[in-house]
Amino acid sequence: MARIVMKFGGTSMAGIERIRGVAARVKREVEAGNEVAVIVSAMAGETDRLVGFCREASALADPREYDVVVASGEQVTSGLLAIALQSAGLKARSWLGWQLPISTSDAHSSARIQDIDTTAVLKAMAGGEVAVVPGFQGLTADNRITTLGRGGSDTSAVALAAALKADRCDIYTDVDGVYTTDPRIVPRARKLDRITYEEMLELASVGAKVLQTRSVELAMKEKVRVQVLSSFSDAPGTMVVDEDEIVEQELIAGVAYNRNEAKVTVVGVPDKPGAVAAIFGPLADASINVDMIVQNIAHASKTTDVTFTVPRTELVRSLDVLAAIKPEIGYAEVLSDDAVAKISVVGVGMKSHAGVAVTMFKALADRGINIQAITTSEIKVSVLIAEEYTELAVRVLHTAYGLDAAA
Amino acid sequence: MARIVMKFGGTSMAGIERIRGVAARVKREVEAGNEVAVIVSAMAGETDRLVGFCREASALADPREYDVVVASGEQVTSGLLAIALQSAGLKARSWLGWQLPISTSDAHSSARIQDIDTTAVLKAMAGGEVAVVPGFQGLTADNRITTLGRGGSDTSAVALAAALKADRCDIYTDVDGVYTTDPRIVPRARKLDRITYEEMLELASVGAKVLQTRSVELAMKEKVRVQVLSSFSDAPGTMVVDEDEIVEQELIAGVAYNRNEAKVTVVGVPDKPGAVAAIFGPLADASINVDMIVQNIAHASKTTDVTFTVPRTELVRSLDVLAAIKPEIGYAEVLSDDAVAKISVVGVGMKSHAGVAVTMFKALADRGINIQAITTSEIKVSVLIAEEYTELAVRVLHTAYGLDAAA
Numbered sequence: 139m140a141r142i143v144m145k146f147g148g149t150s151m152a153g154i155e156r157i158r159g160v161a162a163r164v165k166r167e168v169e170a171g172n173e174v175a176v177i178v179s180a181m182a183g184e185t186d187r188l189v190g191f192c193r194e195a196s197a198l199a200d201p202r203e204y205d206v207v208v209a210s211g212e213q214v215t216s217g218l219l220a221i222a223l224q225s226a227g228l229k230a231r232s233w234l235g236w237q238l239p240i241s242t243s244d245a246h247s248s249a250r251i252q253d254i255d256t257t258a259v260l261k262a263m264a265g266g267e268v269a270v271v272p273g274f275q276g277l278t279a280d281n282r283i284t285t286l287g288r289g290g291s292d293t294s295a296v297a298l299a300a301a302l303k304a305d306r307c308d309i310y311t312d313v314d315g316v317y318t319t320d321p322r323i324v325p326r327a328r329k330l331d332r333i334t335y336e337e338m339l340e341l342a343s344v345g346a347k348v349l350q351t352r353s354v355e356l357a358m359k360e361k362v363r364v365q366v367l368s369s370f371s372d373a374p375g376t377m378v379v380d381e382d383e384i385v386e387q388e389l390i391a392g393v394a395y396n397r398n399e400a401k402v403t404v405v406g407v408p409d410k411p412g413a414v415a416a417i418f419g420p421l422a423d424a425s426i427n428v429d430m431i432v433q434n435i436a437h438a439s440k441t442t443d444v445t446f447t448v449p450r451t452e453l454v455r456s457l458d459v460l461a462a463i464k465p466e467i468g469y470a471e472v473l474s475d476d477a478v479a480k481i482s483v484v485g486v487g488m489k490s491h492a493g494v495a496v497t498m499f500k501a502l503a504d505r506g507i508n509i510q511a512i513t514t515s516e517i518k519v520s521v522l523i524a525e526e527y528t529e530l531a532v533r534v535l536h537t538a539y540g541l542d543a544a545a
Numbered sequence: 546m547a548r549i550v551m552k553f554g555g556t557s558m559a560g561i562e563r564i565r566g567v568a569a570r571v572k573r574e575v576e577a578g579n580e581v582a583v584i585v586s587a588m589a590g591e592t593d594r595l596v597g598f599c600r601e602a603s604a605l606a607d608p609r610e611y612d613v614v615v616a617s618g619e620q621v622t623s624g625l626l627a628i629a630l631q632s633a634g635l636k637a638r639s640w641l642g643w644q645l646p647i648s649t650s651d652a653h654s655s656a657r658i659q660d661i662d663t664t665a666v667l668k669a670m671a672g673g674e675v676a677v678v679p680g681f682q683g684l685t686a687d688n689r690i691t692t693l694g695r696g697g698s699d700t701s702a703v704a705l706a707a708a709l710k711a712d713r714c715d716i717y718t719d720v721d722g723v724y725t726t727d728p729r730i731v732p733r734a735r736k737l738d739r740i741t742y743e744e745m746l747e748l749a750s751v752g753a754k755v756l757q758t759r760s761v762e763l764a765m766k767e768k769v770r771v772q773v774l775s776s777f778s779d780a781p782g783t784m785v786v787d788e789d790e791i792v793e794q795e796l797i798a799g800v801a802y803n804r805n806e807a808k809v810t811v812v813g814v815p816d817k818p819g820a821v822a823a824i825f826g827p828l829a830d831a832s833i834n835v836d837m838i839v840q841n842i843a844h845a846s847k848t849t850d851v852t853f854t855v856p857r858t859e860l861v862r863s864l865d866v867l868a869a870i871k872p873e874i875g876y877a878e879v880l881s882d883d884a885v886a887k888i889s890v891v892g893v894g895m896k897s898h899a900g901v902a903v904t905m906f907k908a909l910a911d912r913g914i915n916i917q918a919i920t921t922s923e924i925k926v927s928v929l930i931a932e933e934y935t936e937l938a939v940r941v942l943h944t945a946y947g948l949d950a951a952a
């Protein structure tokens with residue numbers, strides 16, 4: 139017997155027919171002898187509808203009232219799933235965020251879970267009752283409803299699994315697991331049986347959005363074993379686990395890409411202490427999220443060029459910030475390019491394999507793909523290339539690292 | 546300065562544009578120096594949508610979970626109205642049923658309000674903040690959401706007004722008050738400035754459904770002054786008040802009709818003790834709501850005929866019950882007619898006016914309308930007639946009692 143948390147997203151909860159399908163999946167786990175708690179999202183489209191009402195009522199809606207409105211979507215599905223489970227012959231009840239309670243910070247609309255009181259729910263589960271808990275919502279110390287921000291139901295599921303000391307947290311989505319890369323680009327992409335938290339974080343943050351980043355961070359911190367699987371098939375999914383659990387470590391877990399960045403180069407920055415800080419300080423003050431940063435040694439002219447990337451949507455604002463500080467810094471000019479893509483190879487195995495970067499650079503050079511910038515982390519190597527080469531680069535690297543499925 | 550409760554129905558809350566209109570009305574009361582609490586219904590159609598989900602999930606949905614689902618409609622509008630009020634420059638916040646709390650019985654889906662804790666809300670109102678409270682919902686002693694049954698928001702409003710010791714409870718609807726009769730039948734029907742609780746109850750129960758019956762009973766018991774008015778016009782409405790408050794008492798407040806009943810006559814019932822009880826006992830056991838009952842003295846044959854009305858939808862079931870008890874009672878036959886209408890004249894003034902009934906019978910006889918049965922109460926005389934005469938009878942009586950508006 140195991141204790142498991144099952145989480146179902148909006149697509150899985152879209153309409154009573156699908157909710158009945160969810161109930162059938164839950165029933166299978168209960169009949170296998172497991173104690174089950176279920177975290178549910180709102181029906182697909184419902185949160186957007188409720189957010190739309192709030193925005194229409196006021197461009198600056200009170201986040202406390204916004205939370206009262208949008209939290210209702212998950213309240214509805216939790217009640218409906220409890221009904222469907224009972225109808226399938228199981229014992230079940232809904233436990234709303236304020237009933238457990240799920241205590242959060244008071245940062246309305248992006249609150250963080252602080253504590254989950256599991257006393258009552260554990261007792262009910264021990265009695266064979268399925269606990270249905272709406273995701274995305276919680277309660278402040280002064281008794282007001284909070285929400286965790288978009289995608290927060292993944293975090294609710296992992297936090298509940300941690301609080302319940304669950305053996306597993308199954309996240310049901312509309313994909314059947316985590317792939318070595320985007321199957322739309324590489325038809326021979328393989329579903330991974332296992333992936334580490336760290337790899338999952340890197341793959342998520344560079345574009346493979348299967349789980350909300352916060353939920354993976356929390357799972358890593360609390361050592362919650364997360365499984366990503368499809369609510370529309372019976373195929374096994376991908377387990378997201380600690381590195382220790384992965385016996386035969388692959389060198390590279392996957393190849394990710396991101397076409398949402400733009401490249402900025404500040405040319406002719408005086409090579410003196412403080413010059414780089416003078417560039418990035420004002421960008422940080424403007425809440426612009428700078429990603430890759432590359433600076434080479436100074437030219438003979440005693441100036442240097444600094445290249446970095448920003449989100450494409452922030453490019454215009456970034457250029458405004460740089461123009462404003464030109465007199466202070468005294469650089470020559472600013473160049474920008476929004477037709478770039480970041481390609482990353484990710485894998486915990488690379489910590490002990492210096493050859494990973496060489497394989498990458500050589501594979502790209504063989505196809506005539508020019509590398510504009512490079513950054514590395516312990517488990518990731520990312521390069522910036524011209525956007526038009528995105529698909530080619532992903533395919534080439536997928537093959538170069540031996541990730542292609544057998545034909 | 547007064548303390549008032551304002552209640553807005555689903556039509557008034559249907560969409561953000563209308564919610565903004567509601568906010569404007571509330572603002573006027575606040576700017577007039579009043580302390581205001583607002584009770585809101587769900588958006589028109591929303592409760593039906595949510596009930597539909599529950600029914601689709603299970604024909605026998607757990608009423609506790611049903612309440613979790615359907616209570617969300619008012620949660621949404623309370624948050625949205627709070628946002629709209631803030632946007633209009635007022636201080637406002639929502640107080641959900643479980644936050645006040647509004648304590649109810651545990652009769653889920655038809656709970657009764659037992660107590661409303663007004664400590665926090667009174668403090669907020671004293672500080673100039675509008676309290677927005679979702680109607681229709683409450684909380685059981687074991688911390689679960691309840692709803693009060695359809696139309697329950699009127700009851701929520703009156704109960705909150707009583708608990709707050711409010712000077713007035715304004716119920717905003719899509720009609721602008723209580724009329725002497727249905728204006729669709731009598732174009733010269735007049736809006737009443739005042740009506741007593743008792744008259745309102747009789748008018749509501751015979752078909753003039755402006756306020757939910759339970760809310761009027763509660764207002765009468767708690768002496769809450771209720772005003773019915775339109776959220777789509779600025780015309781003054783109808784005050785529902787204690788009899789003492791009505792100085793110039795009209796003889797008759799209004800004429801009501803009801804086409805939802807059917808007539809049943811049991812012919813040849815033996816004239817002996819217990820025979821009538823033997824008929825109505827089994828009907829009561831079958832939860833069939835018998836309304837008018839007429840029994841004349843026995844014929845020379847030592848038998849009597851008993852006539853009564855039942856809801857039309859219960860006619861077939863009623864006849865089945867009577868057929869089953871025929872051997873026991875030994876009546877001759879059962880006649881039934883579902884093409885009947887009940888016409889009632891209502892007025893607290895009639896307590897001291899014996900002539901009311903005579904006026905009624907004469908006016909109907911003058912038009913050749915045959916009276917099939919008669920019942921009277923302290924403030925009402927009702928007759929049963931052929932359904933085809935409904936409109937004629939209502940018009941004739943409206944004129945006979947001098948209720949027609951000046952041309």
